[in-house]
Structures are given as structure tokens and as C-alpha cells.
Amino acid sequence: MNILKSGWFSEVSDLWPGLALSLKVEEVLHSERSQFQEILVIKTKAHGRALILDGAIQCTEKDEFSYHEMISYLPLCSHPKPKDVLIVGGGDGGAAREIAKHPDVERITLVDIDDRVIEVCKEYLPRLSLGFSNPKVTVFVGDGFEFLRNHLGEFDVIITDSSPAEHLFKQPYYELLRASLKPNGIIASQAGTAWESMQQVQSTFQHCKTVFPVATYAVTAVPTYPTGQIGFVLGSLDSRTNFAEPMRIFSDEDLDQMEMKYYNDKVHRAAFILPRFVEKELQVAQSTN
Amino acid sequence: MNILKSGWFSEVSDLWPGLALSLKVEEVLHSERSQFQEILVIKTKAHGRALILDGAIQCTEKDEFSYHEMISYLPLCSHPKPKDVLIVGGGDGGAAREIAKHPDVERITLVDIDDRVIEVCKEYLPRLSLGFSNPKVTVFVGDGFEFLRNHLGEFDVIITDSSPAEHLFKQPYYELLRASLKPNGIIASQAGTAWESMQQVQSTFQHCKTVFPVATYAVTAVPTYPTGQIGFVLGSLDSRTNFAEPMRIFSDEDLDQMEMKYYNDKVHRAAFILPRFVEKELQVAQSTN
Numbered sequence: 001m002n003i004l005k006s007g008w009f010s011e012v013s014d015l016w017p018g019l020a021l022s023l024k025v026e027e028v029l030h031s032e033r034s035q036f037q038e039i040l041v042i043k044t045k046a047h048g049r050a051l052i053l054d055g056a057i058q059c060t061e062k063d064e065f066s067y068h069e070m071i072s073y074l075p076l077c078s079h080p081k082p083k084d085v086l087i088v089g090g091g092d093g094g095a096a097r098e099i100a101k102h103p104d105v106e107r108i109t110l111v112d113i114d115d116r117v118i119e120v121c122k123e124y125l126p127r128l129s130l131g132f133s134n135p136k137v138t139v140f141v142g143d144g145f146e147f148l149r150n151h152l153g154e155f156d157v158i159i160t161d162s163s164p165a166e167h168l169f170k171q172p173y174y175e176l177l178r179a180s181l182k183p184n185g186i187i188a189s190q191a192g193t194a195w196e197s198m199q200q201v202q203s204t205f206q207h208c209k210t211v212f213p214v215a216t217y218a219v220t221a222v223p224t225y226p227t228g229q230i231g232f233v234l235g236s237l238d239s240r241t242n243f244a245e246p247m248r249i250f251s252d253e254d255l256d257q258m259e260m261k262y263y264n265d266k267v268h269r270a271a272f273i274l275p276r277f278v279e280k281e282l283q284v285a286q287s288t289n
Numbered sequence: 290m291n292i293l294k295s296g297w298f299s300e301v302s303d304l305w306p307g308l309a310l311s312l313k314v315e316e317v318l319h320s321e322r323s324q325f326q327e328i329l330v331i332k333t334k335a336h337g338r339a340l341i342l343d344g345a346i347q348c349t350e351k352d353e354f355s356y357h358e359m360i361s362y363l364p365l366c367s368h369p370k371p372k373d374v375l376i377v378g379g380g381d382g383g384a385a386r387e388i389a390k391h392p393d394v395e396r397i398t399l400v401d402i403d404d405r406v407i408e409v410c411k412e413y414l415p416r417l418s419l420g421f422s423n424p425k426v427t428v429f430v431g432d433g434f435e436f437l438r439n440h441l442g443e444f445d446v447i448i449t450d451s452s453p454a455e456h457l458f459k460q461p462y463y464e465l466l467r468a469s470l471k472p473n474g475i476i477a478s479q480a481g482t483a484w485e486s487m488q489q490v491q492s493t494f495q496h497c498k499t500v501f502p503v504a505t506y507a508v509t510a511v512p513t514y515p516t517g518q519i520g521f522v523l524g525s526l527d528s529r530t531n532f533a534e535p536m537r538i539f540s541d542e543d544l545d546q547m548e549m550k551y552y553n554d555k556v557h558r559a560a561f562i563l564p565r566f567v568e569k570e571l572q573v574a575q576s577t578n
Contacts, residue, residue: 018312019312019512273556
């Protein structure tokens with residue numbers, strides 16, 4: 001199965017062997033090899049524009065909102081007052097766009113290692129990269145590890161919006177996340193899907209659980225990700241945190257004004273309800289109350 | 290993109306344009322054209338065996354449990370005493386297998402138009418078709434419409450486990466379903482996904498709503514269906530039915546004994562929590578209480 005053969009882009013990876021999602025391509029808008037990765041932007045037939053890094057679909061305009069709303073508002077609404085937010089990765093700007101809508105958020109810092117992703121998204125994915133033009137947002141180009149080491153104790157919420165195959169998913173990274181949080185801070189990281197990458201989900205969850213007094217796992221639907229869903233690991237330094245019950249509940253009118261298409265407090269709670277086989281594998285005592 | 294080319298099966302359909310899921314094939318186990326459809330059974334590299342009808346993946350051994358548990362237990366657990374259950378379609382046996390586990394269910398009738406699907410599944414998909422060997426189950430081969438006309442007022446629950454492209458998804462079918470139910474009976478039908486087939490979801494939901502005093506829509510994750518999820522329309526003749534709150538709650542021990550891998554009462558409730566954009570499109574006043 002060849003990538004970009006016969007007018008389709010096909011996503012083939014050892015992370016989800018024997019399974020491939022393909023999007024029909026109308027036009028290749030941009031293709032380059034940066035210092036870090038292959039960057040590809042295509043115009044698809046039915047899913048708007050798509051950003052693809054090293055052969056893995058990062059987002060399509062059609063369904064990116066569910067990922068970006070959920071990776072942002074699951075942690076934000078679990079924190080009593082998220083003023084300072086750090087995004088590690090997120091070079092497309094989608095998470096920054098969503099986080100900037102939260103009225104308590106005063107400063108958003110985004111650190112992505114690849115400035116070419118940021119520049120390419122500014123040019124070809126303006127609906128996502130509009131996040132960068134919000135005055136709350138400051139962008140740093142560099143290594144997330146390095147950045148965290150130099151900003152200890154500074155953030156209320158840290159969101160890791162990055163591909164699963166990176167060094168950001170080992171335990172030292174979680175220890176660094178903890179050190180860079182303010183008291184009672186909260187983290188969220190992309191954490192793969194239990195249907196195809198249970199081992200990755202389990203190890204990410206264990207790292208988080210080892211480092212944070214409260215740790216849990218949630219999922220959301222993203223049709224153009226492998227298996228049609230993606231998971232998040234969440235950790236809190238505050239032992240009173242119950243991630244499954246949002247502290248901040250936005251009204252329907254608020255959410256309309258914020259142009260939220262996926263998230264509300266009911267969706268928040270439901271994201272923590274896991275199928276039996278996932279609950280057993282994670283041995284998480286999830287609470288719905 | 291060619292089906293079965295280069296060792297992959299690719300699912301391409303006008304129902305989800307521009308999107309294709311592919312499964313790596315190790316062996317084609319069976320291929321025939323029956324009176325009604327192309328029947329294909331493949332051994333995949335990573336998803337067990339898969340049944341494919343007219344080019345559409347019906348189920349894989351790896352993830353069929355979520356579909357079959359949910360299409361069965363969302364309606365069964367919404368009924369106070371589901372003794373007589375009818376399955377229209379379901380020729381693979383997976384729904385029958387699940388329904389037979391419910392202790393209140395006394396008789397399961399399955400009517401599928403294509404006896405070749407049933408026979409092929411008995412031979413190649415024994416994990417699903419073991420449903421047929423349960424003494425509660427009686428199989429009829431024939432047209433669902435015709436069968437319903439001859440069995441008015443006989444069933445507590447009717448489950449339509451069939452492909453979306455059929456005549457079973459028009460309003461006359463829903464009127465016939467109503468007529469074939471006992472008082473306070475309940476139906477559930479496969480109803481497509483809001484991400485790719487919103488129009489189909491809306492029209493199926495409207496048919497159901499027009500005919501039944503209580504109607505709603507729920508979703509479950511099925512990684513090898515287009516978009517990674519599938520929806521169900523549910524209808525009840527009992528105006529007191531609240532589908533989002535199960536009447537029958539099985540304990541964890543019960544569910545272990547029943548070998549349930551996906552469903553429990555929390556998963557039941559969460560299935561009715563829809564993303565904001567879906568809730569708006571359906572104009573459903575969902576209740577989580």
C-alpha cells in the first residue's frame with residue numbers, strides 16, 4: 001500500500017499494524033522535509049485540509065475540533081483557575097485556539113521543536129493557526145524538555161499535544177512536568193488508543209500514575225485517527241481532583257459564544273467512562289459521580 | 290484504490306466519500322456471490338477474521354463485541370422484561386449470541402434474507418455464529434418486512450442489525466416494527482454515524498420519532514467501521530421509557546459471567562451523551578439523569 005498512490009493518502013504505521021486509514025486527495029498543497037520530520041499538507045476530497053507529519057495524520061479541518069476541544073477542556077475545566085497554560089507541541093495552533101477561549105486563561109505558552117510546522121500551518125491551515133494570533137499566546141521554538149527545565153513551577157496546566165512516538169512519553173518527562181507545575185497543577189497528554197496501542201496507553205498511564213497523586217485516562221472520537229478515537233492521560237498534583245466531574249461548567253450560551261462544537265460538561269463526564277476491557281486493563285477505579 | 294490489491298482489503302463507499310479503511314489480508318477464506326450480495330470472509334493480519342458484504346466490513350473478530358453488546362443491551366436493559374426478542378438481519382450470529390446471555394430473554398427469533406451469510410458464518414466465524422446453537426434461538430430465512438407482517442404484536446424487543454443501504458431504513462418499516470411489538474415494546478436499529486452520514490442519521494431518527502412516543506440516538510466505538518463509531522436509533526412504545534437510564538443493571542460479577550467486554554450501566558448511560566454538533570443537528574433533548 002503506497003502513500004499518495006492513485007489519488008489517496010494512506011496512513012500505514014507499525015503503531016497500528018494491519019490497519020490503514022486513507023483520505024482521497026484533491027491536491028498536495030505543501031510538501032517538505034524539515035530538520036525534524038516530513039511535513040505534508042493535502043487538500044482532501046471530503047475532510048478539508050489535512051496536516052500529515054512523518055506519514056501520520058495530525059488533523060483534518062473536518063474533525064480536528066473534537067481533539068482540540070477535548071485535549072484542552074478536559075484539563076482546563078478540572079482546574080479551579082487555569083491562568084498560565086503551557087502547550088508542548090501543538091504546532092498547528094489548534095489547541096492554542098481552543099485554550100484562548102477560556103476566560104480564566106491569561107497566558108498561553110507554546111513550545112514546539114519544529115518552526116517549519118508552525119510556519120506551514122500559518123500558511124495552509126489558517127482555521128487552526130489563528131490560535132497564534134491571539135494576544136494571550138507566546139510561541140517558543142525549541143525542545144520541550146529543555147524549556148520545562150528552565151521554567152519550573154510556572155504553569156497551572158501543561159498540555160502535551162504531540163505524536164506518540166516521541167521521548168515525551170517516558171517517565172522522566174512526567175517528572176519534569178510535575179516540576180514545572182504550580183501547586184495543584186494539572187497535566188494532560190495525548191496517549192494513544194486502547195484498541196490498537198494498549199501497551200502504549202498502559203505505560204503512559206503508569207508513568208503519570210507514578211508521578212501524580214491523581215491520574216486517569218479519557219477518550220474522545222476523532223474519525224481520522226487510527227481506530228476513530230484517541231485517548232488522553234490526565235494527572236493532578238491536587239489529591240482532591242476528580243477529573244470525571246468538571247469544576248468549571250460552561251452554559252450552553254457560553255459554549256455557543258466560544259464556538260464549541262464538541263465539548264460540554266456532559267461530554268466531559270462521558271469521556272471518562274471506559275469500556276469494560278479498557279477499565280480492566282488500566283485497573284482504574286473510574287467514578288462517574 | 291482497488292479492493293484486495295497489494296494484500297489489503299479497502300472499504301470504499303459513496304456512503305462515506307473520500308474515506309477508506311483498509312485491513313491487511315493474510316488469506317481470503319471464502320468468496321461468493323449469493324442471490325443477494327457479495328460475501329467475502331478474510332483472515333486479516335491484526336483483526337482476526339472479517340465478514341464483508343458488498344464491499345462493506347460487517348464485523349471483525351477483534352472488535353465486533355462492542356457493536357454486538359451495545360446493539361443488544363441498550364434496548365434489552367431499557368425494557369423491564371424482554372422475553373421475546375426479534376433480530377432482523379444479524380446473519381452473522383453475533384447479536385443472537387449476546388442477547389441469549391440475558392436471563393430474562395426466553396425466545397430469540399432471527400430473520401435474515403440471505404441463508405448463505407448464515408451458512409458462511411457458521412463455517413468461518415464460529416465465535417459469532419455460536420449464537421445460532423443456543424436453544425433460545427430460532428432462525429427464519431426470508432424478508433424482514435414479510436416476517437413482521439405475519440407476526441404482529443409478538444415481540445418485546447426488535448433489533449434491526451442490517452446494512453444502512455436497505456429499505457429497512459424508511460418510515461413504513463418503522464410502522465411495521467411498531468405493529469409487531471407487544472405493548473410497551475422497544476426497538477433498536479443500526480443508524481449510521483453523524484460524522485459521515487448525518488443525513489442518514491437524521492432521517493432514520495425522524496422516522497423513529499414519528500412512529501414512537503420516545504425516540505433517541507446513541508453511539509458506540511467500533512474501530513473497523515467508517516469513522517470508528519456507529520450509531521443506533523432507539524424507540525419505545527412506553528412514554529415513560531428513559532433510554533439513558535437502564536432499568537436493568539447487571540453487576541460486575543454478572544457481566545464477567547456473561548463474558549461482556551464492553552457494556553456496563555455506565556457505558557450504557559454514556560452512549561447517549563452526544564457531541565454538541567450532533568445534539569444540535571438531532572435537536573434531541575438528551576437527559577443524563
